[in-house]
Amino acid sequence: xENTPSPEQPTPPSTALPTSEAxxxxxxxxxxxxxxxxxxxxxxxxxxxxxxxxxxxxxxxxLETRRRRQLRVNDEVELDGVVxxxxxxxxxx
Numbered sequence: 001x002e003n004t005p006s007p008e009q010p011t012p013p014s015t016a017l018p019t020s021e022a023x024x025x026x027x028x029x030x031x032x033x034x035x036x037x038x039x040x041x042x043x044x045x046x047x048x049x050x051x052x053x054x055x056x057x058x059x060x061x062x063l064e065t066r067r068r069r070q071l072r073v074n075d076e077v078e079l080d081g082v083v084x085x086x087x088x089x090x091x092x093x
Contacts, residue, residue: 029088033059033069036077040084051079 037048037057051057052067058078059069071077075086 028072030070030072031086031088032067033057033064033071033077034067036071036084036086037079040077040079042079056080 033052034045034048037051038045042048042051049067053065055063055065056079057064059071060076061078071086073086073088077084077086
């Protein structure tokens with residue numbers, strides 16, 4: 001005898017979590033603001049931290065004081081009147 005629910009019996013709820021389509025796609029590359037500043041010539045992470053928290057860095061035209069701000073491709077970072085455009089590439093596997 002098969003164990004199938006009859007039309008009168010409700011189907012028990014599933015315990016499986018729904019999967020998101022966004023999680024199945026590879027995420028775009030990002031870099032933290034303090035790490036990006038080091039690629040722009042800021043000698044140390046400590047100095048990058050002081051510049052960011054001191055209000056000397058803007059991201060996309062707005063003052064940014066979070067060191068761990070995630071930057072994405074084509075974001076613009078301004079430091080000392082110079083604008084740097086984020087250009088990232090993912091490492092090949």
